[in-house]
Amino acid sequence: MDGFSNSAVERAKIEVSACxxxxxxxxxxxxxxxxxxRLPDGETLLxxxxxxxxxxxxxxxxxxxxxxxxxxxxxxxxxxxxxLEIHAEILRARxxxxxxxxxxxxxxxxxxxxxxxxxxxxxxxxxxxSSGIPTHPESWHIDTQERGRAMVExxxxxxxxxxxxxxxVIGSESIAALMVDAVHFDENARALYDASRLGTPTPLSREExxxxxxxxxxxxxxxxxxxxYLSRGLEAGVIPEEWAEQLxxxxxx
Ligand SMILES: [Zn+2]
Numbered sequence: 001m002d003g004f005s006n007s008a009v010e011r012a013k014i015e016v017s018a019c020x021x022x023x024x025x026x027x028x029x030x031x032x033x034x035x036x037x038r039l040p041d042g043e044t045l046l047x048x049x050x051x052x053x054x055x056x057x058x059x060x061x062x063x064x065x066x067x068x069x070x071x072x073x074x075x076x077x078x079x080x081x082x083x084l085e086i087h088a089e090i091l092r093a094r095x096x097x098x099x100x101x102x103x104x105x106x107x108x109x110x111x112x113x114x115x116x117x118x119x120x121x122x123x124x125x126x127x128x129x130s131s132g133i134p135t136h137p138e139s140w141h142i143d144t145q146e147r148g149r150a151m152v153e154x155x156x157x158x159x160x161x162x163x164x165x166x167x168x169v170i171g172s173e174s175i176a177a178l179m180v181d182a183v184h185f186d187e188n189a190r191a192l193y194d195a196s197r198l199g200t201p202t203p204l205s206r207e208e209x210x211x212x213x214x215x216x217x218x219x220x221x222x223x224x225x226x227x228x229y230l231s232r233g234l235e236a237g238v239i240p241e242e243w244a245e246q247l248x249x250x251x252x253x
Contacts, residue, residue: 009046012037013059014246015175016046018239022229023101024054025238028182033103033167036087037175043067045091049078067092069145083141085148090171093152097159097171099178102142104167108189111135112164117196119162119189120203126188127216128181129160130209139165160185176226176249177218183225223249 016037023029031054036047044066052061063074067088071080087100111119112135119133136154138147142163151169155161159181160170170185172178195201204212230247233239239247 008040009064010059011246012039012046012175013062014243016048016062017057017059018230018233018243018247019099019175019179020048020054020057021238022179022233023103023182025233025236026183026229028105028186029054029101029103033101034081034083034087035175035178036084036091036100038091038098039064042095044072045087047080047084047087049075050081051078082143085145086142086151086169089145089148089152090155090169094171096173098173099175100169100171101178101182102167102169103182105186105189107193108162108168108185109166110193111189112162112166119192121188121209122191122195122201122203123184123188124204124209124212125184125221126204127209127213128184129158129188130204130206130213131158133160133162134158135162135164137164139163141166174222177222179229180222180225183229 016035020029020035033054034048036045038045044064046062047065048057049061049063060075063080064072065080065084065088066072069084069088074080083102086102090097090100108119111117121127121130134154134156136151138150142148142151151161160168162168168185170178170181172181192201226249230239234241234244
């Protein structure tokens with residue numbers, strides 16, 4: 001690969017593997033769903049093999065593909081995930097996004113199956129989705145370029161999209177931010193679901209979210225939570241010790 005070093009690719013592979021394992025360990029991701037990361041050339045990405053376990057995903061389970069889904073590197077005895085177009089088409093359309101998660105969160109997906117009930121920001125860390133979380137109407141897998149582009153059209157300038165009767169997709173600027181956004185996305189969906197059982201939910205207004213966002217140090221928050229989840233993963237043996245140095249955030253909080 002031209003344009004960036006092998007060590008950058010190796011580091012990115014460890015980040016994608018670790019993020020997948022940590023999301024699985026924390027109960028966000030299950031037996032399916034996937035994480036991708038844009039590589040430094042901007043035109044290629046890492047995505048896992050369709051049948052590799054999320055519980056112990058390793059760098060050798062990852063493929064390098066281009067934005068048209070062509071495999072440039074990876075195990076010839078398997079293939080990338082079926083819904084790679086979710087990742088490739090978001091990365092093609094959105095230069096502000098470098099990492100994508102697709103998963104099947106049970107509570108958030110409920111909001112695609114009930115008339116007149118939208119998933120809206122309830123908790124302050126859901127400010128990330130204050131512009132809205134649209135629902136893509138197609139329930140089939142996003143497994144062609146055409147379906148990927150239609151989904152991206154539904155997503156628009158927002159940072160998340162729900163897939164009807166299927167799951168969710170979020171995009172973030174880095175793997176650490178993606179991990180943290182995934183946790184907050186699930187927290188927020190649960191908060192709305194639980195609040196609706198207590199009474200009439202009072203979502204955050206756009207003004208409240210904007211005010212929170214204006215004063216919020218997003219990078220510091222991502223570093224803090226990434227450090228927390230990484231520590232839990234290391235302690236539980238979910239993350240190999242030899243990955244720790246590559247995954248340690250450089251910034252101080
Ligand atoms: Zn799916």
